Amino acid sequence: MELQRFMNPLIFVSFLLVFGLAGSSTATAVEPADPDLIPEARKVLDYLQSVYGTTTLTGMASYGGWRPVYEMSGRAPAIYGNDAFGWNKPKWGPSYCNVLQKAIDSARDWWLVQGGIPQLQFHWGKPGDPNGSAWVGGNKGTGPVDMGRFITPGTAEHTAAMEDLKRTADYLEQLAKARVPVLWRPFHEIDGGWFWWTDKEHPQNTAAAWRMMFDYFVKQRKLHNLIWVYSAGVHCGAYQQWLRKEKRTPTLADEIAFRKRYYPGDKYVDLAGIDIYPNSAQGYGNPMNDTYPKAYQIMKQVAPGRILALCETAALVDPEKLHKEGPGWLYVLPWFVGGANPPDWIRHSFNHVQYLTLDELPPLGTHNVAPHVRLLHPTDGAGIGSSVEIKAVAGDRNGNLKDVEFFLLPGPWKDWAMRDRKDFEELLPSAVNLGAGQLTAGGEYTLTWSDISPGLYDLVAVARDTEGMQTFSNVARVVAGVKNLARGKTATTSSGPKSGPEKAFDGDLFQGWSGDKQGEQWLAVDLGSEQAFGAVTITWWKAYARTYAVEVSPDGTQWREVFRQPKKSGYIGDTDVIRFPPVKARHVRLKCIERGTDWGGYTVYELGVYESVPETTRVK
Numbered sequence: 133m134e135l136q137r138f139m140n141p142l143i144f145v146s147f148l149l150v151f152g153l154a155g156s157s158t159a160t161a162v163e164p165a166d167p168d169l170i171p172e173a174r175k176v177l178d179y180l181q182s183v184y185g186t187t188t189l190t191g192m193a194s195y196g197g198w199r200p201v202y203e204m205s206g207r208a209p210a211i212y213g214n215d216a217f218g219w220n221k222p223k224w225g226p227s228y229c230n231v232l233q234k235a236i237d238s239a240r241d242w243w244l245v246q247g248g249i250p251q252l253q254f255h256w257g258k259p260g261d262p263n264g265s266a267w268v269g270g271n272k273g274t275g276p277v278d279m280g281r282f283i284t285p286g287t288a289e290h291t292a293a294m295e296d297l298k299r300t301a302d303y304l305e306q307l308a309k310a311r312v313p314v315l316w317r318p319f320h321e322i323d324g325g326w327f328w329w330t331d332k333e334h335p336q337n338t339a340a341a342w343r344m345m346f347d348y349f350v351k352q353r354k355l356h357n358l359i360w361v362y363s364a365g366v367h368c369g370a371y372q373q374w375l376r377k378e379k380r381t382p383t384l385a386d387e388i389a390f391r392k393r394y395y396p397g398d399k400y401v402d403l404a405g406i407d408i409y410p411n412s413a414q415g416y417g418n419p420m421n422d423t424y425p426k427a428y429q430i431m432k433q434v435a436p437g438r439i440l441a442l443c444e445t446a447a448l449v450d451p452e453k454l455h456k457e458g459p460g461w462l463y464v465l466p467w468f469v470g471g472a473n474p475p476d477w478i479r480h481s482f483n484h485v486q487y488l489t490l491d492e493l494p495p496l497g498t499h500n501v502a503p504h505v506r507l508l509h510p511t512d513g514a515g516i517g518s519s520v521e522i523k524a525v526a527g528d529r530n531g532n533l534k535d536v537e538f539f540l541l542p543g544p545w546k547d548w549a550m551r552d553r554k555d556f557e558e559l560l561p562s563a564v565n566l567g568a569g570q571l572t573a574g575g576e577y578t579l580t581w582s583d584i585s586p587g588l589y590d591l592v593a594v595a596r597d598t599e600g601m602q603t604f605s606n607v608a609r610v611v612a613g614v615k616n617l618a619r620g621k622t623a624t625t626s627s628g629p630k631s632g633p634e635k636a637f638d639g640d641l642f643q644g645w646s647g648d649k650q651g652e653q654w655l656a657v658d659l660g661s662e663q664a665f666g667a668v669t670i671t672w673w674k675a676y677a678r679t680y681a682v683e684v685s686p687d688g689t690q691w692r693e694v695f696r697q698p699k700k701s702g703y704i705g706d707t708d709v710i711r712f713p714p715v716k717a718r719h720v721r722l723k724c725i726e727r728g729t730d731w732g733g734y735t736v737y738e739l740g741v742y743e744s745v746p747e748t749t750r751v752k
């Protein structure tokens with residue numbers, strides 16, 4: 133069904149030129165759907181309009197989190213997405229409300245503290261059903277909703293819908309009162325057919341449901357902080373159904389016509405776009421690389437005059453391709469870190485000129501926001517000697533940066549990517565202050581850290597502004613004065629090569645080995661020759677081993693246990709530092725015996741082998 137199958141290469145090039153390149157620069161000015169939009173939100177919309185077609189904003193969903201991206205790349209996304217749905221059952225029960233409140237708090241923090249743009253989608257569980265899901269059919273799905281009745285006052289469906297909308301608006305009102313602009317993305321994947329709101333027979337009912345929400349939120353509840361984002365799904369359910377029924381060859385015109393019927397109208401939409409799963413950095417549905425321009429062209433016809441975004445994806449689109457060829461999506465918001473977005477890809481993309489990150493946004497509000505700061509050296513996995521020059525870049529979008537100081541966090545090696553601002557603030561009093569960086573002519577803050585005792589260290593830079601707002605940089609995990617004998621050496625595992633055993637020895641703390649979910653599993657490394665060692669470090673993901681053993685062997689056949697962990701207490705992203713009387717061996721094996729979680733395969737980000745690891749984790 134994809135276009136490329138029946139287009140010859142020459143026509144395809146023309147297609148790219150017409151729809152890809154030209155399509156990115158012809159948008160007209162966006163008038164807000166809500167004429168009473170607050171100035172803060174209007175300013176965001178104007179800003180988005182001003183960069184559209186020339187550059188692309190980075191986004192990240194809460195599912196992937198923004199801190200892992202920050203840890204990997206030293207940069208945070210410009211847009212941070214959460215869900216205005218509480219997930220936990222029953223709907224509106226205490227745990228549901230708790231999760232929803234956290235999403236509201238996160239959106240508020242993203243704007244007021246970080247100065248980023250918050251986005252909220254809404255995985256609305258079937259109204260009237262306390263256990264209802266957004267998905268219809270399937271094993272996690274719910275029953276269908278009669279969308280004709282849903283939009284008709286006096287029906288049970290309508291009453292249930294309005295009850296949910298009322299309670300949801302009560303939460304969203306907190307953001308309106310705090311004057312926090314929000315990219316509000318309800319009824320997402322609206323034409324897909326896997327959520328209950330897609331009325332495949334009568335798409336006009338779905339479009340009317342959108343207007344019903346808009347009228348209630350905007351006109352009745354006065355939620356004038358919402359920028360309304362319309363997102364289609366990559367496969368239009370009604371169109372697919374119609375193709376099958378009519379036994380028709382797909383045409384672009386037919387698909388556009390079908391999709392248009394769900395669109396509620398420009399008066400109800402500020403931004404439009406599409407969600408694409410699965411996708412790769414180059415396109416989606418390998419090897420059909422033409423599909424980003426195709427999706428762009430479709431949405432340009434569905435929502436003419438609206439600026440277009442990749443509202444939700446698996447992968448960050450290749451920034452080089454966006455830069456050179458377009459199409460000019462306003463933003464790309466991936467749902468996952470890992471998978472299609474391995475750490476190297478995150479680092480590359482978030483530091484690419486095509487993608488705008490949080491630190492590159494202009495001040496969009498009138499409030500003071502926290503500075504930004506990024507450690508440049510040493511970075512993760514760096515081995516250092518007894519002295520090192522620490523380098524960081526920092527700035528403040530209000531121009532009120534005061535200083536940058538460097539600290540050693542009490543460690544070693546907790547999973548900093550899982551920590552939030554509060555965690556860092558609580559740790560700071562027990563951290564070692566190495567001193568303030570000096571601003572160099574090159575714009576870097578530098579400090580010489582000398583007389584470093586051998587050991588493992590977690591280094592962080594803290595930038596403060598004159599109003600006391602502070603930001604914690606990415607954390608560098610450095611090894612001083614000792615050598616990891618296992619780094620880059622040959623790895624094997626009981627779980628087979630696909631589980632990525634080599635990733636536990638690559639120095640990258642964001643990717644690792646993941647073993648099979650059943651039974652005992654092992655991860656082994658061949659040091660290449662006989663070595664003397666007396667310490668092993670294991671950096672776990674959440675799926676850790678409660679009981680495990682470290683074994684050594686001269687030949688990879690005969691194993692001898694040198695350490696056994698009988699009952700490890702769980703901690704996210706813990707690094708265990710294991711010391712034992714020095715041995716001489718060529719092979720080292722981690723045997724995972726009992727799981728610490730009832731889900732997931734054992735996962736080790738990094739396994740290190742050392743002659744010794746001193747107790748010291750602090751400078752004197």
Ligand SMILES: [Ca+2]
Nearest residue numbers: 501528530597
């Ligand atoms: Ca500031």
Ligand SMILES: [Ca+2]
Nearest residue numbers: 635640643737
């Ligand atoms: Ca690794």
